[in-house]
Amino acid sequence: MTTATAxxxxxxxxxxxxxxxxxxxxVKLVSQWRIRLLLLACWLGPALFVAAVGRQSTLxxxxxxxxxxxxxxxxxxxxxxxxxxxxxxxxxxxVVAGDVFAAEDxxxxxxxxxxxxxxxxxxxxxxALAGLTVLLLLVAGLAVSGAVxxxxxxxxxxxxxxxxxxxxxxxxxxxxxLAWLCALAPTLALAGIGLLGSVALGRNPMGLxxxxxxxxxxxxxxxxxxxxxVRLALPGYAFLSWNGLFTxxxxxxxxxxxxxVALAWAAATTLLAxxxxxxxxxTNPAHDGSGRRAVALGVLPLAALLAVTVGVLAPAAGGxxxxxxxxxxxxxxxxxxxxxxRLQTAELNRPDVTEEQLRAxxxxxxxxSSVEPEGPGNDxxxxxxWHLPGVDATGTAVYQLDVAxxxxxxxxGDGPKEVNGYFLVRTPTGDAPNxxxxxxxxxxLLPDPSKG
Amino acid sequence: MDTLLAVRASGITxxxxxxxxxxxxxxxxxxxxxxxxxxxxxxxxxxxxGLLLGLAVxxxxxxxxxxxxxxxALAAPDGVAGFVDGPGLYPSLTARQNLAALAALRGPxxxxxxxxxxxDQVGLTDVADDRANGFSLGMRQRLGxxxxxxxxxxxxxxxxxxxxxxxxxxxHVHGVLNRLAAEGTAVVLSSHRMDDLEALCSEVTILATGxxxxxxPLGKLAAENRELxxxxxxxxxxxxxRVAAGTPGVRIADDGxxxxxxxxxxxxxxxxxxxxxxxxxxxxxxxxxxxxxEAAFLALTDQPQExxx
Ligand SMILES: Nc1ncnc2c1ncn2[C@@H]1O[C@H](COP(=O)(O)OP(=O)(O)O)[C@@H](O)[C@H]1O
Ligand SMILES: [Mg+2]
Numbered sequence: 142m143t144t145a146t147a148x149x150x151x152x153x154x155x156x157x158x159x160x161x162x163x164x165x166x167x168v169k170l171v172s173q174w175r176i177r178l179l180l181l182a183c184w185l186g187p188a189l190f191v192a193a194v195g196r197q198s199t200l201x202x203x204x205x206x207x208x209x210x211x212x213x214x215x216x217x218x219x220x221x222x223x224x225x226x227x228x229x230x231x232x233x234x235x236v237v238a239g240d241v242f243a244a245e246d247x248x249x250x251x252x253x254x255x256x257x258x259x260x261x262x263x264x265x266x267x268x269a270l271a272g273l274t275v276l277l278l279l280v281a282g283l284a285v286s287g288a289v290x291x292x293x294x295x296x297x298x299x300x301x302x303x304x305x306x307x308x309x310x311x312x313x314x315x316x317x318x319l320a321w322l323c324a325l326a327p328t329l330a331l332a333g334i335g336l337l338g339s340v341a342l343g344r345n346p347m348g349l350x351x352x353x354x355x356x357x358x359x360x361x362x363x364x365x366x367x368x369x370x371v372r373l374a375l376p377g378y379a380f381l382s383w384n385g386l387f388t389x390x391x392x393x394x395x396x397x398x399x400x401x402v403a404l405a406w407a408a409a410t411t412l413l414a415x416x417x418x419x420x421x422x423x424t425n426p427a428h429d430g431s432g433r434r435a436v437a438l439g440v441l442p443l444a445a446l447l448a449v450t451v452g453v454l455a456p457a458a459g460g461x462x463x464x465x466x467x468x469x470x471x472x473x474x475x476x477x478x479x480x481x482x483r484l485q486t487a488e489l490n491r492p493d494v495t496e497e498q499l500r501a502x503x504x505x506x507x508x509x510s511s512v513e514p515e516g517p518g519n520d521x522x523x524x525x526x527w528h529l530p531g532v533d534a535t536g537t538a539v540y541q542l543d544v545a546x547x548x549x550x551x552x553x554g555d556g557p558k559e560v561n562g563y564f565l566v567r568t569p570t571g572d573a574p575n576x577x578x579x580x581x582x583x584x585x586l587l588p589d590p591s592k593g
Numbered sequence: 594m595d596t597l598l599a600v601r602a603s604g605i606t607x608x609x610x611x612x613x614x615x616x617x618x619x620x621x622x623x624x625x626x627x628x629x630x631x632x633x634x635x636x637x638x639x640x641x642x643g644l645l646l647g648l649a650v651x652x653x654x655x656x657x658x659x660x661x662x663x664x665x666a667l668a669a670p671d672g673v674a675g676f677v678d679g680p681g682l683y684p685s686l687t688a689r690q691n692l693a694a695l696a697a698l699r700g701p702x703x704x705x706x707x708x709x710x711x712x713d714q715v716g717l718t719d720v721a722d723d724r725a726n727g728f729s730l731g732m733r734q735r736l737g738x739x740x741x742x743x744x745x746x747x748x749x750x751x752x753x754x755x756x757x758x759x760x761x762x763x764x765h766v767h768g769v770l771n772r773l774a775a776e777g778t779a780v781v782l783s784s785h786r787m788d789d790l791e792a793l794c795s796e797v798t799i800l801a802t803g804x805x806x807x808x809x810p811l812g813k814l815a816a817e818n819r820e821l822x823x824x825x826x827x828x829x830x831x832x833x834x835r836v837a838a839g840t841p842g843v844r845i846a847d848d849g850x851x852x853x854x855x856x857x858x859x860x861x862x863x864x865x866x867x868x869x870x871x872x873x874x875x876x877x878x879x880x881x882x883x884x885x886x887e888a889a890f891l892a893l894t895d896q897p898q899e900x901x902x
Contacts, residue, residue: 157698165698172685252648253681253740256674257698259647422649 156260159267165258166241166271176275179236183229183282188290191217195294205384205549205581206300210291211574213298215313217291218284219387222320225283226380230328231356233279238335239349241272242418246343265418269336269411276332277325284321288314301576302387303583304473305480320383323396326403330376331356333410340414340421341439363547366517369464369586370455372547373398374447376406381547384583389476392585402450409446413439457587464586465544467505467514470521473582474503474540474552478525481576488576490569494530501527505542519543523552536560538577548584598657599624599748599779600645605654607640614640616803617654622781622796624747627774629790630783632800633894638752638783641800642677645750645781659747675750675781680737684726688717688736691725695740711739716765730757738766742773749773751782755789767793787890788883801894814889821888822846823862825853825869826878833874840865854882 170176194201194210195217201207204223209216245251258264300313308316331352342348359377372378379399385392417439479501486494505523507514514521521542526535539555554561554577561577600622607615614637622628630638643649645658647670656663661670682691692708712718715735720728725736734754741749749770755763770780770793784790790797791811799807799814807814827833833853837843842861847854857865869876881888 157700161698161700165694168690168694168697169683169685172683172690174685248681248683249679250681250683252643252646252677253737255648256646256676257695 156263157258159263159270162258162263162267163270166267167274169244170237170241170271170275175236179233179279180275180282183233183279184286187217187221187283187287188293191221191287191290192294194220195291202579205303208579208581209301211295213300213310213313214288214291214293214295215298215300215308215310215317217295218287218317219320221283221287222324222383225280226324226327226377227356227360229283230280230324230380231331231353234276234328234331234335234352235349237276237279238272238332239339239352241268242336242339242414243343243348261419261421262415265415269414272332272336273329276328280321280325280328284317288317300387301481301484302389303384303477303581304387304389305477305484305576305580305582306389307480307484308387316386320386323379323383323386323400326400326407327377327379330403330406330410333407333414334376336414337410337417337439340418364545366463366546368455369462370457371451372464372586373454374402374450376403379403381549384549385585388473388583388585392583392587394587395585398454402454405446405450406443409442413442463516463546464588465516465546465548465584467507469584470505470514470542470544470550471503471523473550473584474505474523474542475501475525477552477580477582478503478538478540478577479527481580482527484576485566488566488568488573498530499527501525503540517544517546521550544584548586550582550584552580552582554578597624598622599626599659600628600781601657602641602644603655605641605644605651605656607637607644607649607651613803615644615651618800618803618805619808620798620805621808622748622779624779625774625777626796627770627780627782627794629794629797630781630800631787631790631797631890632783632785634785635802636785636800636894637803638785638800639677642675642750642752642781642783645748646673646675646677648677672747673750674741674744674746674748675752676737676741677750677752679730679752680733680740682725682728682733682736682740684724687722687724688712688728688739689721691736692740692743695743699744706743706745708743711742714742714765714769715739716762731759731762734758735762735765738769742769747778749778749780751780753784754782755784787887791884791886799890799893806893807889811886814886819889819892820856820858821885822854822856822882824878824880824882825855825876827853827869828875828877829873832872833869836868836872836874837865840868 191210200210201220204220206216206219206223210220245254254264255261297310299307299309302308334355335352338348338351342351356377359375362375363372363377363381373395379396382392382395382399385396479496479499482499482501483494483496503523503525505514505521507516507518508520521544523540523542525538525540528535538557538560540552540561541555542550542552544550561575564575564578565572566575598621600620602618602620605615605618605620606613618637618641620641630641632638640649644651644656647663659670659672663670683694686694689708689712692711696708709718712721715738717732717735717739720732725733728736734757738751738754741751754766758766770782774780782790794811796810797807797814798805825833830851830853834845837845837853837855840861843855843857843865845853846856855862855865866876866879883891
């Protein structure tokens, strides 16, 4: 370098392109053992789990679709999704999104990165994209792994939906894919919360734990008897509402609302994180976040977002009710019973009957007669009545229902023994699982549009 | 002369809340010169270097780097490299990967130096494929320097680069910096020890609590006549002590233990030696307790010598 070149004025700062910074961020992320192990776990774990359950006699019946894991490979990715929604995805977002910014604080590399890349805006974009990429890889791993494990260990068979209907393998596959795509929305919301925590709290471990903590709080909230409007406004609702894809007709309302709310959260949290990031002072090595003001700046708009979504959704969701009414429960139980009855008929090698011929109805009541039959609880009791062609007498069977606040219910058969009182049925080829003994169902929480 | 300045800062003021980190600082760094920035901890060295790197913007004053005025926006002009408060390295990457990632960040055709070349210059070839998380502070400093060299800077900014360096590492670093300067790169480096910079710098700026207390060539600093502490070893310590006590302009500066330390300006010291010899006391050793530069530094920054020694 000669004096002549040195004398010339330097060109103005030329920021590095987002694409290059993105690659730089990916290199850093993937070089971490933690991320490598997570990738491995996500791509292998569900397959091993699903395959192992496929060979065992006990089934994870407390997870949705768990009771069908012996019947079809498509139950595997759904059980994985149920588990992922409550545990794996919040933790993964914590580790990935929560750490992309905090890592630079821990290593004290902010100033280095800033000198190298020259643009905080681009650094933010690149980091958010790199975190998103890794997160998508992890989620894809969970979904694909669960499906592959199930298909290899159990096979490509029809799946029984939450209304008892048989879904052809192709249809089931499509719905599984859609369910995972819907679960991406709340994952993104958690990732946005992770970014925000990571930017606002820096090295403080609270920043890292924020998505997991928020997810836990949301889960607890979903277990409480909240009004439907509030339930739908929580960004994690889509972790549950994918259930609606497996009912007939599909409960798309809550699902779409859940996805939209989650995406709004993802956008809001990411924008806030960006705002905080660009205001930040990079010269102070002792800086572990933008301080209390930043926390307030991050929390207040989100509280406002929650308030607005509740305000918008509450009227549409039918006010302050739980959304679980006698009518809906009766219809859900009767529909599922009719579908599953046909399944049992086929198992027993009896002549097929149609749902129209069965004309199944359910009469459900909750608790003692003095209590209004409304809302979640494990004291629902249903008497199902059905008809058989050419037979005058009607059949009746009793179910005890445990209805969760989010609309999911488990119906437990209470007799008679040969219909739904025992977990096995005697078929010409030996004992087989009784589809009517216990089944999962789902009550749509929104007011039914078909009903005036 | 003007055109040869790599940095021209005047009246730079930077506050953090109530703390005035820099208070009307002027700084001129010649192209091809090695400029030392010295001052006790908290003097504002890191803050000033951060401004040069574009990590922060001054509250007041004007700053021109490589003949480009620095505006309100963050980010320095092209051609500036370096680090403040320790080099930024990613411990999960090897030394080579750290440099490769940086080179890729700048993209092909950005005129980056070869990775092997810079590793060799700082003497890290042997550990090029080791992960940086096992590196000592000295190795990290050298890798940080290599990262800066990668960009072929015309202004190199280093904050306390000699922290943690062993003598061999120091030799490497000094060699690199001298070569860069000879090639026309301006180097600004900071230290809280004057003796660090004596061997390396052509000019120094001494900062104390955000103000410049001296700026100029090292020779000028040393020439300023002031009282220094000297250690004297003689054949008869007790007699020497008596003679020193009776010499005008000489004060005994020790605590009365074995060695004799006196504080005196140079003429008075000369007189003391003459008197000692006249009294039949042989002078075996006479040396300043700290170097004249260090002493000037300590005096200018109001630090008692005893604390630093
Ligand atoms: N980002 C910052 N926020 C608040 N105070 C700071 C910040 N950076 C430096 N300071 C303060 O400015 C003064 C100068 O700091 P610094 O430049 O780091 O000194 P040096 O590098 O000479 O030790 C110190 O009092 C320090 O506490
Ligand atoms: Mg410093």
